[in-house]
Amino acid sequence: MLANGATLGYKKSKEETSYIDLPGLKEIPDIGVEPEKVDNSVLTDPFKKNEMGIGELPDMVYKFKYDNTKADSPYRKMREAQEEGEVLFFQDKLKDGTTTEYEAQVSVKRTGGGVNGVIDFELTVYVQSDITYTDPA
Secondary structure, eight states: OOSTTOEEEEESSTTOOSOEEOOOEEEOOOOOOOOOEEEOOOTTOSSOOEEEOOOOOOOEEEEEEOOOSSTTOHHHHHHHHHHHTOOEEEEEEOTTSOEEEEEEEEEEEEOOOOTTOOOEEEEEEEEOSOOEEEOOO
């Protein structure tokens, strides 16, 4: 499946019923956890035996088209959330209807550019909750 059609939306509180779309999304990150492999071998084992430990969520970076021309531009709204240290509610939605929801704090970085180079901004999300996956109907 192509990434085309994927969206990222946010809301400020759990009680809000709909997510505000962040337009200009260009790239979505890998989402998921790789648990640590924990050695739990005993002296009589002929080889190491491992168990699945807990994992750490990676920093998830979404890439957007840079646009700061309006008060509600994604760059400006997410930069404000960063400055306030807000925890926002996010929904990552794929074209097939699969959704991934989580709470996160954000960090915003404008990328550099050069001759004929595009300036983007990167939204790094630091997940503060469980991740909820919803499969399409």
